[in-house]
Amino acid sequence: xxxxxxxxxxxxxxxxxxxxxxxxxxxxxxxxxxxxxxxxxxxxxxxxxxxxxxxxxxxxxxxxxxxxxxxxxxxxxxxxxxxxxxxxxxxxxxxxxxxxxxxxxxxxxxxxxxxxxxxxxxxxxxxxxxxxxxxxxxxxxxxxxxxxxxxxxxxxxxxxxxxxxxxxxxxxxxxx
Numbered sequence: 001x002x003x004x005x006x007x008x009x010x011x012x013x014x015x016x017x018x019x020x021x022x023x024x025x026x027x028x029x030x031x032x033x034x035x036x037x038x039x040x041x042x043x044x045x046x047x048x049x050x051x052x053x054x055x056x057x058x059x060x061x062x063x064x065x066x067x068x069x070x071x072x073x074x075x076x077x078x079x080x081x082x083x084x085x086x087x088x089x090x091x092x093x094x095x096x097x098x099x100x101x102x103x104x105x106x107x108x109x110x111x112x113x114x115x116x117x118x119x120x121x122x123x124x125x126x127x128x129x130x131x132x133x134x135x136x137x138x139x140x141x142x143x144x145x146x147x148x149x150x151x152x153x154x155x156x157x158x159x160x161x162x163x164x165x166x167x168x169x170x171x172x173x174x175x176x
Contacts (some may be wrong), residue, residue, distance in 0.1 A: 004138075008174075011068075015111055015176035023072060027064040031057050065163065078104040079112065079173045086169070088162075095162040097139070102152045109147040112175040114155070115140050121168045132170050137162060147175065 012020070038053030073079075082100040089096060097116060103109055117135035122128040139159045148154065 007140075011113055011174070017176065019076065020072060023068045024065065027061065027068060030064070032058065059114070073174060076103050076105065077107070077109060079109070079175050079176050080104055081114070081173060084116070084169055085172065089158075093161055093163040095159040096156065097159060097169075098154070098156045100152045100154050101143070103147045106149050108149060109175040110144075112143040112147060112173060113140065115172045116159075117170045117172075118159070118162070118164070118167050119170065120164075121166050128166040128168070132168070134172055135170070136164070136167075153171070 015017075034057035035054055038050045038057060040050070041047075042050030080102045082102070084097055084099045087096045087098075101112065101114065117132070117141040117152055118137040118139075119131040119135040122131055137159060139157060141155060141157055143155070144154065145153070
């Protein structure tokens with residue numbers, strides 16, 4: 001999991017544009033100001049209230065980064081993936097995935113990272129949710145080609161060492 005977080009951060013830092021850095025910079029500046037306010041309150045008056053300010057700052061940092069990233073991706077770089085069709089190959093333990101990715105933005109995109117997570121399906125919604133947090137297989141696809149507005153690209157990839165029968169697929173796309 002830490003390796004995945006590290007890979008996601010490095011991908012964003014390598015491909016981020018000015019609007020990304022400005023957004024994350026404002027969130028970090030607000031974090032620093034709330035932490036300093038919390039330290040000031042700890043020194044001058046009730047340490048409990050100051051501690052709550054510091055906790056709120058850390059919570060706001062993570063929540064702010066999550067929602068800022070989601071907002072930027074949905075409004076400035078919207079991308080959609082069609083229904084993923086899969087085919088289990090007969091003589092090898094491999095799965096072929098086939099889908100289309102469409103650039104719905106008004107700008108050309110230069111790089112896209114697609115993550116497909118395969119997890120065990122369950123009839124219970126809560127168990128299905130927890131299974132989606134811990135996938136048994138993950139396929140990361142990086143498209144390094146010019147992706148024009150309203151253009152669709154067909155993607156066919158293989159997932160090696162895959163012999164499961166009952167599974168679900170979750171997908172995540174990030175483009176720059």
